[in-house]
Amino acid sequence: MKHEVFHGSADAMPLKNWSVDTIITDPPYGMKWMSSIPRFGGSKKMSILGDDAVPIDWLPEAERVLKPTGAVYIFCQWRYWPIMATAVEDRTSLKVRNMIVLAKAAHGMGDCKRQYAPLHELVLYASHKPHLLRRPHGRPKDILPVSFVHSKYRQHPNQKNEDWVTVFIENSTDPGSLVLDPFCGSGAFLRAATAMGRRAIGIELDERFVGIARREKL
Numbered sequence: 104m105k106h107e108v109f110h111g112s113a114d115a116m117p118l119k120n121w122s123v124d125t126i127i128t129d130p131p132y133g134m135k136w137m138s139s140i141p142r143f144g145g146s147k148k149m150s151i152l153g154d155d156a157v158p159i160d161w162l163p164e165a166e167r168v169l170k171p172t173g174a175v176y177i178f179c180q181w182r183y184w185p186i187m188a189t190a191v192e193d194r195t196s197l198k199v200r201n202m203i204v205l206a207k208a209a210h211g212m213g214d215c216k217r218q219y220a221p222l223h224e225l226v227l228y229a230s231h232k233p234h235l236l237r238r239p240h241g242r243p244k245d246i247l248p249v250s251f252v253h254s255k256y257r258q259h260p261n262q263k264n265e266d267w268v269t270v271f272i273e274n275s276t277d278p279g280s281l282v283l284d285p286f287c288g289s290g291a292f293l294r295a296a297t298a299m300g301r302r303a304i305g306i307e308l309d310e311r312f313v314g315i316a317r318r319e320k321l
């Protein structure tokens with residue numbers, strides 16, 4: 104199955120009301136992060152568009168396009184979790200139902216001398232009341248072990264692994280369902296969805312990543 108990628112902003116989604124089954128997305132964390140990976144900017148360091156504040160203006164748009172039976176999964180850094188969780192419940196009628204912890208096989212960097220080594224990613228799971236988990240392998244847990252990919256294989260400085268969202272796709276969609284990633288970056292979640300027989304649409308503001316996201320394989 105093919106995916107489609109729009110060059111534009113998540114704040115104005117080119118989609119009809121109630122057309123999306125599930126949103127799985129990884130917005131900028133609002134931390135003015137800069138990549139130290141030489142390939143992504145070298146000494147100039149590459150920054151991510153929209154990373155100066157936690158993005159929440161897209162949430163009403165997400166609710167507009169999401170079916171009343173839908174669910175939303177939002178990657179969210181621990182420091183900004185309260186802002187995102189509050190915004191989801193204040194700006195939409197979705198209810199936050201879980202903090203899901205992805206436990207990575209190897210840790211990232213952080214401050215080696217002042218911080219515990221960061222081994223996890225947090226995902227905020229919110230849904231409308233009619234949304235029921237499919238549970239193809241029994242009740243999914245809120246801590247999920249996931250793989251780690253070395254930065255040399257990444258095409259985007261914040262690239263996530265496709266297998267990180269498999270559990271979300273199998274529990275919140277059916278074959279043929281439409282998955283939306285409005286901050287799609289390299290398109291990892293779109294590829295994960297189409298590999299599982301779902302339809303997928305991405306939106307990406309930064310022209311540098313639109314072409315990468317449009318590719319079916321990296």
Ligand SMILES: C[S@@+](CC[C@H](N)C(=O)[O-])C[C@H]1O[C@@H](n2cnc3c(N)ncnc32)[C@H](O)[C@@H]1O
Pocket residue numbers: 111112113114128129130131132151152153154259261262263264285286287288289290291292306307308309312
């Ligand atoms: C954390 S990255 C996503 C990485 C992606 N999950 C991947 O695996 O490659 C966030 C992306 O959102 C994009 N972005 C920032 N503001 C946006 C907006 N208002 N609408 C759409 N995309 C935006 C950035 O350019 C960046 O590529």
